[in-house]
Amino acid sequence: xxxxxxxxxxxxDMSTDPTLDSTTQRKLxxxxxxxxxxxxxxxxxxxxxxxxxxxxxxxxILLFTNSKQEIESSLTQIQQNSDxxxxxxxxxxxxxxxxxxxxxxxxxxxSSYFLPPYEVRSSxxxxxxxxxxxxxxxxxxxxxxxxxxxxxxxxKPETANVVTKEAIxxxxxxxxxxxxxDSPGYRNKENExxxxxFKGSEIGEFVLSxxxxxxxxxxGCFRSLFIDRLQNCKIYVGPVLGSILIEQVEGCLFVVxxxxxxxxxxxxxxxxxxCRSRPIIEQSFGVRFAPYCLCYDGIExxxxxxxxxxxxxxxxxxxxxxxxxAVQSPNWSVLQERERIDTVKI
Amino acid sequence: MGLxxxxxxxxxxxxxxxxxxxxxxxxxxxxxxxxxxxxDTSVISPTLGFNIKTMTYDxxxxxxxxxxxxxxxxSYWRNYFEQTDGLVWVVxxxxxxxxxxxxxxxxxxxxxxxLSGASxxxxxxxxxxxGALSPDEIAKVLNLDAMDKTRHWRIVGCSAYTGEGLxxxxxxxxxxxxxxxxxLD
Ligand SMILES: Nc1nc2c(ncn2[C@@H]2O[C@H](COP(=O)(O)OP(=O)(O)OP(=O)(O)O)[C@@H](O)[C@H]2O)c(=O)[nH]1
Ligand SMILES: [Mg+2]
Numbered sequence: 001x002x003x004x005x006x007x008x009x010x011x012x013d014m015s016t017d018p019t020l021d022s023t024t025q026r027k028l029x030x031x032x033x034x035x036x037x038x039x040x041x042x043x044x045x046x047x048x049x050x051x052x053x054x055x056x057x058x059x060x061i062l063l064f065t066n067s068k069q070e071i072e073s074s075l076t077q078i079q080q081n082s083d084x085x086x087x088x089x090x091x092x093x094x095x096x097x098x099x100x101x102x103x104x105x106x107x108x109x110x111s112s113y114f115l116p117p118y119e120v121r122s123s124x125x126x127x128x129x130x131x132x133x134x135x136x137x138x139x140x141x142x143x144x145x146x147x148x149x150x151x152x153x154x155x156k157p158e159t160a161n162v163v164t165k166e167a168i169x170x171x172x173x174x175x176x177x178x179x180x181x182d183s184p185g186y187r188n189k190e191n192e193x194x195x196x197x198f199k200g201s202e203i204g205e206f207v208l209s210x211x212x213x214x215x216x217x218x219x220g221c222f223r224s225l226f227i228d229r230l231q232n233c234k235i236y237v238g239p240v241l242g243s244i245l246i247e248q249v250e251g252c253l254f255v256v257x258x259x260x261x262x263x264x265x266x267x268x269x270x271x272x273x274x275c276r277s278r279p280i281i282e283q284s285f286g287v288r289f290a291p292y293c294l295c296y297d298g299i300e301x302x303x304x305x306x307x308x309x310x311x312x313x314x315x316x317x318x319x320x321x322x323x324x325x326a327v328q329s330p331n332w333s334v335l336q337e338r339e340r341i342d343t344v345k346i
Numbered sequence: 347m348g349l350x351x352x353x354x355x356x357x358x359x360x361x362x363x364x365x366x367x368x369x370x371x372x373x374x375x376x377x378x379x380x381x382x383x384x385x386d387t388s389v390i391s392p393t394l395g396f397n398i399k400t401m402t403y404d405x406x407x408x409x410x411x412x413x414x415x416x417x418x419x420x421s422y423w424r425n426y427f428e429q430t431d432g433l434v435w436v437v438x439x440x441x442x443x444x445x446x447x448x449x450x451x452x453x454x455x456x457x458x459x460x461l462s463g464a465s466x467x468x469x470x471x472x473x474x475x476x477g478a479l480s481p482d483e484i485a486k487v488l489n490l491d492a493m494d495k496t497r498h499w500r501i502v503g504c505s506a507y508t509g510e511g512l513x514x515x516x517x518x519x520x521x522x523x524x525x526x527x528x529x530l531d
Contacts, residue, residue, distance in 0.1 A: 098428070105425070109398045120395045128425050183442055183477050204476035205440040223475050224440060242475075242507075243372055245441070262372060262392060264417070277391035282418050307388065319394055321418045 057119060060111050064123060067104050071097060071130055075137050082141045090141050094134070101130050117319060183207045183226070189214050195346075198222050198238075208235065217346040221302050225258070236294055236346050239274075239306035255294045255344055257308050263287065270335060273315035274308050280319045281332055290335040291315050293343045362407045363523050366426050366464075368455065369436035370448050371415040374471040377506035378436065379412045382516065387506070392416060396426070403520055420451065427460040431523045432467065434515075437488075439470045439478035439503070445487050452488060456497070465522040466499040467515050474505040498522050 074097050078090055108115075108123045115123075185207025186194045191214065198220030205224045208216060212231045224242040227235070230249040235256065237244075243260035250267040257274035266284040273279055274292035281287060291311060303309040316334055323329035367375045371392060379399050380387045393414035401408050411426050413419075435452055438444075455461065468490065470481040481503040485491070493499060500518050504511030 102428075106398065109396060112395055112397075117394050124395055124419075124422055124425070128422060131425060181442075183440070204478065207443070209443070224472075226441060226443060228443060242472075245372055259388075260372070260390070260392065262416070276389050280392045280394075280416065282416055319392070321394065321416050 056111075056114050057116065060115060060119070064104070064107070064126075067100070067107075068126055068130065071100050071104070072133070074100075075133055078141065079137055094138055094141065097134055101127065101134065104130075185209060185226075186211065186214075186216065193217075219296050219298075219302075219346065221306050225256070236344055238294070238296070238299060239303050239308045241306045253341075255292060257292050257294070257303065257306070259306075259308070271315075272341070274303075274311055275314045276308065276312065278314060278317045278319050280321055282321045284320075285331040287332045288335040289315055289318055289332065290340045293341065295343050295345045361405055362409065363431045363520065363527075364429050365408055365410045365432040365434060365519070366430045366461075367410060367412045367434045367436060368423055369415055369434075369469075370438065370441070370444060370451065371417070372441065373415060373436040373438040373448075374469075374506045375412050375415065375434075375436045378434075378469065378471065378504070378512060379410055381506045381509055382512050395419070396422075403516065406520055406524065408520070423455070424458070427458055430461055430464045431527065432519045433461055433464040434467045434469060434519065436469045436471050437484055438472050439480075439484055440472050440475040442479070445484075449488050456493065462494075462496075463526075465519055465526070466493075466497055467519045468499065468501040469511075469515055470501060470503045471506055473503045473511065474507045498526070 074093070078093055078097075081088055082090055105127050108120065108127065112120050183205050184203075187207065187209045188211075190212045193215045194211075195217045196219070198218070203220070203222035205226060206218065206222055208225070208227045208230065210229045211233050213233065214230075215234045216236065218225075218237045221239050221241060223240070225237065225240050225244045227245065227249065228247040230252050232251045233249075234253045237254075237256040240256070240258035242258070243262065244256055244258040245262050245264075246254070246266060247264045249265075249269055252266075252269040253272075254269065255272040259276045261271075261273060261275050261279040263271070263279065263281045263284055266281065266287050268286040270288045270290065271279070272290045272293050279289070292315070300309070318329075318332050320329035320331050323331065367379065369375055376390050376393055376397065377387050379397070380390065383399060383401055393412065394416075396411060396413040399408075399410045399412065401410065413423055413426055433455070435455070437448055441448075456466075468484070468488070470479070470484040472478050473480075479487070481501045485501045490499065490501060500515075500522075502511050502515040502518070504515055506512065
């Protein structure tokens with residue numbers, strides 16, 4: 001989770017929340033400010049051993065665990081009650097529990113700006129499990145609940161989208177899967193050097209798909225880059241204003257800059273990144289990260305134009321969405337300085 | 347309730363609407379939410395988990411749940427279905443390769459009984475990108491026309507980058523929900 005972003009999000013939420021009285025709001029505002037400056041100091045001094053956010057994480061866990069246990073024991077209680085007295089109306093009890101779970105969920109959301117990613121993930125999992133237990137208890141206690149739900153929704157009037165529907169029906173093509181045109185890009189190539197320079201003209205998205213043993217050099221700025229199925233390729237790319245999506249790559253080298261970078265199904269590849277937010281990986285292993293090291297005539301102004309001119313160090317803050325534990329994911333690592341390539345001039 | 351009462355009480359207030367934003371990762375959900383709330387959108391990380399944003403829109407209070415769309419966390423979407431009044435499905439109109447994936451996930455979602463009463467707004471996002479599909483084309487790819495006739499739905503082209511189309515979409519959604527929920531009282 002990006003602390004900066006989450007911080008501002010939560011701050012607005014709370015200050016505009018009418019259910020909080022002014023004292024609480026003031027306290028929250030003060031707390032947020034404190035956390036914010038702590039965050040800043042942590043960013044500047046990375047070797048802070050006594051992480052000050054520890055206190056709040058600890059109290060979060062305490063509160064969360066207690067609530068979880070309360071909910072669990074209520075659920076067990078309900079089950080026992082219904083076993084001993086099947087005619088008892090347990091609906092209000094179940095609704096209360098459902099509300100408690102929602103409260104707990106909100107609590108996680110509101111705390112997520114200071115929690116480490118691991119705590120967020122495991123709390124979400126716990127909540128998911130609680131809901132599942134609630135569902136199964138509910139269906140045991142009130143087997144006809146689902147039924148009444150259906151009836152309620154069956155009586156909806158049909159209106160609204162008339163205009164949209166007509167517009168679509170008037171189109172000549174009626175086949176099930178409509179095949180749109182392709183985006184600009186390089187596709188299905190082997191053993192080639194592919195060079196492109198984006199100049200002045202407004203370039204939107206660009207695609208690199210199904211390339212083997214290729215070297216790609218893209219100079220200039222553009223909006224977004226989609227990459228899929230690459231084998232043993234070297235990819236050198238100027239600043240991308242939006243995001244880069246990389247899927248199914250193996251044995252590749254990437255030198256890319258973008259606001260967001262998502263990497264899925266990557267194997268044994270190196271990424272030299274400049275990134276404004278946290279790079280993320282999913283279903284990947286053997287991937288290594290290092291800072292951006294590309295050079296061509298005019299790259300400085302391109303980087304500036306794309307607001308990627310300073311290195312925020314984000315390239316090393318990789319989130320592995322599949323790694324639930326607090327310890328370092330085994331799927332990625334930071335490339336040792338002596339193993340890194342030199343600046344590449346294209 | 348013990349400790350639970352320390353956690354802020356949430357009341358289902360009058361004129362409150364619960365809106366769930368979902369869609370594939372990278373489609374622009376978080377950017378849209380921050381943009382309509384007038385916040386800085388220059389540094390946004392992919393969402394690990396979810397964000398809740400409470401905002402006032404007309405005379406309604408919207409609770410917008412923005413849930414991460416990365417594949418490994420899509421299984422959590424179902425945690426947020428309960429009591430959803432409006433569903434916003436966000437599509438990256440420039441990501442042509444994953445449109446199949448996008449259709450598959452949307453179809454699954456629409457089968458959900460707990461969402462059967464929710465109004466559906468499809469945002470064909472990133473219209474500012476040259477080469478993005480138009481809302482009509484997106485509607486065709488997703489085969490929205492074949493949707494259950496009882497569903498209230500609409501597709502709107504937008505750009506979280508320029509802000510275009512966002513209010514039009516939310517206007518429709520809020521009006522549609524209001525006409526279903528609050529017309530009786
Ligand atoms: N050009 C352009 N880029 C956009 C637009 N909306 C979002 N983006 C970019 O698309 C990328 C993804 O945006 P996010 O808001 O993080 O996407 P998300 O749907 O929240 O993604 P997850 O949290 O992973 O599910 C970012 O780099 C945004 O800057 C748009 O309308 N136009
Ligand atoms: Mg997001």
